[in-house]
Amino acid sequence: MSAGPALGDLVTADPGAWLRRAGTWDGVSRALSDRAAELDRCAPGSWSGADADAAALARAEQVRRLRADAGTASRAAQVLGTHAGEVLDAQRRLVVAALAVHPQFVVDLERGTLCAGLGTHPPGVWRLPAMVARFGADLVRLSTAVADAVGAAARSDRATAAALDALRPAPAAVPRPVASTAAPPAGADGGTVRSWWTGLPGADREQLLHTRPGLVGGLDGVPVADRDRANRVLLDAELSRLRARAALLDRAGDTAGADRARRASAGLETTRRRLDAGDAYLLRLERGNTGGRLVLAVGDPDRAAHVLTHVPGTTAGWGTVPGDLARVEATRAAARAAAPDGAVAAVLWTGYDAPPDLLAAADPAAARAAAGDLRSFQDGLRAGHAGPVHLTVVGHSYGSTVLGNAARGGGLAADDVVFVGSPGTGTGHASELGSAPGHVWATTARHDPIGRVPGVEVFATSRGLAPTGLLHGPDPAAPGFGARVFDSAPGSALPRPDDPATPNDESAFAAAHGGYWDPGSPSLRTLGRIVAGASVPP
Template identity: 40%
Template sequence: MTAVLDRLRVTDPARWRALALRWRRWAEVAGRLIAECGPPLAALRAAWRGAAATAAVQRLEALRRRLVLFRLHCWRADQAAGEFAATLSRARALLSRSLADAALGLAARADAGAAERFEALTEAIRTPAEPPGPERPDCTSAPAEVHRWWMALSREQRNWLLATEASWLARMDGLPAADRDIANRLLLDNRRDEIDQAITRASGRDRDRLREVRDGLARLSDRLATASGPRAYLLQLDLAEEGRAVVALGDPDRAANVLTHVPGMTADLASYGGELARAQRVAEHAAEVSPGVATSAVMWLDYDAPDFVDEAASARRAEAGAPALRRFQEGLRAAHEGPPGRQVVLGHSYGSLVVGRAAAGGLDADAVAFVGSPGVGVDSARDLRIPSGEVWSSTARDDVIQYAAVSPGSLVHDLSTVVSGPIARPLLAFGLPERNLWFGHNPSDPAFGAHVFASSPGGGHVGYWEPGSPSLRTLTEITLGTAR
């Protein structure tokens, strides 16, 4: 046992992260080679006819397919090495706390799991991909049905579908996160080409919008390629409107706890980095507090967040986004490996209304948390279909949302208070948090029925994730299921 402990102490997780990065780089090289196959194929088809031309095209297409499969295998190796590095880091953290037995158990499970994944990958490389039968789930299939269909396929059939039908699989809730990540990464080069071509055709404000989307896509691509921070899984990417993305930090299918972060007003692909950083702080703090279990954080931006006050004054965008959030959570549950994980959904600002609308209709979550909320569309925690005692809310004392997003009735009352009384009345009318907000009862009012937790007094509207803040600590505890 002492020898194993000594080996764990000197094992450097950074080496495994570097290995994952090398596999990612090989996938990039293969992507460039695939792109170079395009012009020769187009030229052959345009200028050459006959049996020899057909044979040449077939050879180039076969080469392209092999390169696509090579990329797929590179990303699988990248995922396995990255997750192994993350687990080793947690095992070493346990060891530093003199929890030798827990550290050894975690390291042993990680070693066995990584060995199994690399062995399966070796076998997959030796075995050619093969097309599956004609059965396919349709757009009405529940995520659990999608997952059963996918797992019933052979490894070779799944690889064939990923290599040939990535655009169809990329947004399919119920697919394992690792496979969905591969499908979306395979589409990244096409997405870049699409946005560049759209910019050349656009003008005025539309061109400016597309350029912002392109810049956001470039930053997202950089984050997917980097070795710093938890390994990112690209679960959804859409360049429509201001752009949408769903990114998980750490594999949610293998995590004991999964936090889904739903951002609010003005969130888009160009600003995704700040939202992802907030989600990452919870995941990293959870790893510090409880290294014995894995925690994944998901930045879920799969709805058209409002950009202007008049758009944010309507619940329409939240109502449109709620069904997609429900399906995503159902997909997380269906694809999870081992015992069910703890699923927590966090809504910030207008995102809290998206979460509220989803939870009112039934959301596959073990807990929901609202921060900086303008109201969640219901008047009581009892109206949310969430386990009893698992609704949480916080609003910082200086968060403008509780003064700016008051209900029409409250606004009329406050104005009448101001005009009908002495000079101190404005402070009484507008200086205290409102009970009734634009989208219903303030969830941070104790009468709403949620657990109200503290925030930093000077945090404002976006300070809930500041390092060392009481709100970050409580959000972490909610994610881990240890909040009281």
């Protein structure tokens, strides 16, 4: 936890992680004590003289150091174990306070808020004054409990940090600091990052991988294998945190929060299973502000001749990994079929805070904020590749708006850009995207309702300023936009929850919005040919 934890930190904290670390330090302490005892029992026998006396002194000094280190490790175990217990007690206070709230009201434990709800009693059971009075009393009790619990956690956090700092060795005994490991400045291009990383001594790279996995795992330009190692460390920690969070929220009666944590956990479990299956690399893992950021590559993008980057849309995050990854795998399989002699890698790029719902997707701000991150990632792919590479970026739904904003003005390292089921690209014409003629592609299924969402912006057209008809600009699948339009199956206007290709980000919106990856669909075949750099029949 940080020096000043907030309610969200307390709710998401995993005391079990500190207990496991305490157990590790306790094991180290016992191993050092055993070694000291074993060394202390080593008698010099009949050896005597000055050399024997010097050896005995050296042995005694080694025994003393081993026992001192064992004591330090034991103290670290005690400090961490105490902190785990104190945080667990603070979480227990939150749960007790939430359960004490009358069922008429709804508690959001993650935010510490209380609102009126139907609960188990219809509104007519209470007279309004009594209801208001009970709400006020419950709110005061909940607020007080939250403040007390967070305060206790903060005090424990500070005391633990101070106790652990006191256990550190004197400055002279600290390993050599690695001044050269200072990361490149924010915004550095992929080539600069790659040069910095490869220029570090191997020991310094290893130190960063273990001590700063969040830095290494998120730097575009660091070799894929190294980013993967760093992010797997983060993956284990996040899975442990999410499980603890779901259990805590369940106990407090916050079922909605617990369900969100379980969905995110399930998505990360899918990620881990895919990594364990081999030929996959985790290139980014961050909590983000909405659904969680994740970048997962299937195949090695540093070596494949063809690399796809798939940008998903609304609600994308950790919880949507199963469906999003299925689309990535399907596109890769189609591309490998179109180019059987060329290696293909496919990347699920959820490296941005996707809109959490369709209402939020009406705002282009998230797409504009994500544009720089997508450009940086593509730059890293180009700079880190071992040879010539054909790069394709596919944006689906709101992900196509992200893609359009990233490509606008020619700033995106991509040979082909593809807009699938797009609500608009944020640009007025394909010529603004910086791609060579014939390398901007688009498709929208007949029954995909994304093409009928009313526009809220005005764009310049050949006839002057006019409403676009879509949320974020002219329809890229319309003839006037200038993209190469390819066919999609018309799709069904009804949801198909039993179909694995049905979208997970907007399945209630319409099944057709995610049918582009259905087995045997014309859009999937064409996507494969585009990614493989093969010719596409008109």
